[in-house]
Amino acid sequence: MPVPGHVGSDYDRIRPEFRVIQNPFTPDERVMLVPAIRPDIALVHALAAAADGTLLLDHMEDDALLAQASRVVIASAERIVPVEDLRKAPEGTVLEGIHVTGVVEIPGGAHPTLVRGAYEADAKHLEEYVAAARDDATFAEYLARHVYGRGGP
Amino acid sequence: MSGYTTHELMAAVIAREVLDGETVAVGTLAPVPACGVLLAHLSHAPQARVVILNHPDYWPFRGGSKEFYDFAQRGGFDLFFLSGGQIDRHGNLNLIGVGDPARPRVRFPGGAGAAMLYYVAGRVVVFRAEHSPKVFVPRVDTVTSPGSTPSDVRRRGGPSKVVTPLCTFRFDRDRRILVVTSLHPGVDRTELARRTGFPPEYEPTITVTPEPTPNELTLLRTRVREAVAKTYPRYAEHAFGR
Numbered sequence: 071m072p073v074p075g076h077v078g079s080d081y082d083r084i085r086p087e088f089r090v091i092q093n094p095f096t097p098d099e100r101v102m103l104v105p106a107i108r109p110d111i112a113l114v115h116a117l118a119a120a121a122d123g124t125l126l127l128d129h130m131e132d133d134a135l136l137a138q139a140s141r142v143v144i145a146s147a148e149r150i151v152p153v154e155d156l157r158k159a160p161e162g163t164v165l166e167g168i169h170v171t172g173v174v175e176i177p178g179g180a181h182p183t184l185v186r187g188a189y190e191a192d193a194k195h196l197e198e199y200v201a202a203a204r205d206d207a208t209f210a211e212y213l214a215r216h217v218y219g220r221g222g223p
Numbered sequence: 224m225s226g227y228t229t230h231e232l233m234a235a236v237i238a239r240e241v242l243d244g245e246t247v248a249v250g251t252l253a254p255v256p257a258c259g260v261l262l263a264h265l266s267h268a269p270q271a272r273v274v275i276l277n278h279p280d281y282w283p284f285r286g287g288s289k290e291f292y293d294f295a296q297r298g299g300f301d302l303f304f305l306s307g308g309q310i311d312r313h314g315n316l317n318l319i320g321v322g323d324p325a326r327p328r329v330r331f332p333g334g335a336g337a338a339m340l341y342y343v344a345g346r347v348v349v350f351r352a353e354h355s356p357k358v359f360v361p362r363v364d365t366v367t368s369p370g371s372t373p374s375d376v377r378r379r380g381g382p383s384k385v386v387t388p389l390c391t392f393r394f395d396r397d398r399r400i401l402v403v404t405s406l407h408p409g410v411d412r413t414e415l416a417r418r419t420g421f422p423p424e425y426e427p428t429i430t431v432t433p434e435p436t437p438n439e440l441t442l443l444r445t446r447v448r449e450a451v452a453k454t455y456p457r458y459a460e461h462a463f464g465r
Contacts, residue, residue: 073335074296075342078372080365081335084324093377100375130277132287163285186279193457 076102112140115180116173117188118156119147123167126156128186134165142171146179148188161187227435229388230462231443232407233350234258235435236386237304240348241268245301248274248291250340252332254451254458255350255386256304261447262439274300278454292336295343298379303344305337306351309363312401312421314370314382314394316341316349317363324365334367341368342376346383354387356420371399389415390423391432400424405432440464 072093076082077100082090085104093099114133116125125145127133137143150173156164182195202212237259241247245268249256257275264273274291275281284290294300307316308331318334320327341347351358372378385392385401389410392401404426406415415423435443444463452459 073339074377075339075368076335077376078369079338079367080324081338081367084319084365096377098375099377100373101377129285130279130282130287132289135287135289163287 071104071106072101073104074101107139109136109140111142111144112136114143114145115176115185116145116147117162117185118149118151118159119145119170119173119175120153120156120167121150121173122153123170123173124153124156125165125167125170125173126159126162127165129161129163130186134163137165137169143169145170145173146176147173148175148177148179148185150175226464227440228462228464230255230258230352231435231440231464232432233352233386233388234262234443234447235439236391236432237348237350238263238266238439240346240384241271241302243268244270246272246274246299247302248295248300248344249276249304250336251276253304253306253350254455254462255352256348257451257454258443258447258462260304261450262442265442265446266439275454278450280450280453292339295340298343298345300340300343301345303340303347305341305347305349305368307331307349307363307368308358309360310349310351310358310385311360311363311370312424313362313399314349314385314401315363315366316368316370317365318367319365321364337368341381342372342378343380345380347381349382349385351385351387354389354418356418358420359387359418360420370394371396389418392423393426402426403429405430407432408434 077090081088087105089103090100091103093101114127114137116127118126125147182192182199184191199212202208233255237256241260241263247260249260260273264271273281274283305316307318308320309317316334316337318331318337320331321329370382382394384394389407390403391405393404395402402424403415406429408431448459448463
């Protein structure tokens with residue numbers, strides 16, 4: 071798809087999959103094209119979800135777009151509710167269940183990041199993550215403690 | 224010792240770039256312009272339409288960042304703000320990394336969004352809270368956002384100013400270079416030359432940057448700080464004077 075800008079930068083050199091063509095509508099202009107990103111799997115976290123896969127997503131995030139682009143979409147949700155409740159929700163964006171492969175209820179599932187209106191980011195935990203991510207050994211420890219372990223956050 | 228912080232001075236300088244009635248947007252990792260735009264909005268530009276990425280009160284889109292980018296590409300923004308890991312005298316920005324982009328010695332956050340916004344916004348004010356020869360280099364290692372472009376590329380806007388802790392540059396479109404238009408209070412040409420990786424060129428009409436007024440400082444330390452804390456809580460703790 072076409073993307074404005076870029077032409078005249080080094081992007082055509084550092085990203086060979088980006089192409090520059092003559093604009094077919096205004097042939098005296100060059101324009102950059104980029105291939106669409108097609109993820110195999112998307113993981114998104116919803117404010118709420120229904121059993122049929124319909125999601126209520128934060129309208130400030132790009133989760134709906136990500137889900138529509140991906141082949142398999144696994145959604146975690148703060149809570150599972152009847153689909154009518156999602157359609158009446160005053161906040162958020164509804165994504166239809168046709169885009170969603172599976173749903174799982176995980177309250178607090180965005181931790182250590184935030185869910186707007188529900189809980190804040192866990193700054194202390196994020197600092198621990200940043201420190202741990204500096205080398206492989208400490209990161210493996212982090213994963214053992216918080217991801218593979220059963221202690222919870 | 225002056226009665227304001229460097230961040231407050233930069234915010235006041237940026238605020239003066241905002242004209243009343245304009246549609247102005249601030250992207251991610253940009254607390255200094257967020258403060259400047261909010262200061263303008265609360266003082267001389269009450270009719271400005273303000274967009275701040277990731278801010279719950281200044282995000283007039285329902286369709287994620289796609290809607291924001293579509294709006295930008297349509298030419299919706301009169302003024303936008305960008306920064307660079309490296310910035311050179313031709314207004315080129317490098318947001319990829321230091322050294323060979325395939326194996327960077329230092330990795331920057333990435334520049335594909337900036338490579339578009341530098342062209343489609345009416346004016347872009349470049350900001351950087353660090354002014355050193357590492358940042359202001361003779362030639363960026365990789366150009367992710369060029370200051371100027373060949374004539375067969377559609378470009379609505381481009382760099383207008385560069386605001387740093389030491390000075391304000393204006394982008395001279397004819398000469399395609401940055402020219403110092405004002406030095407901040409207490410900064411002289413010797414210091415600027417020492418802390419800039421290229422010999423700075425000066426406007427003949429160079430001035431001293433006006434200090435923030437008492438009213439601006441009051442607004443910055445109350446309503447602006449409060450609003451910015453919703454997106455940048457840590458920044459709001461240290462950037463402002465008392």
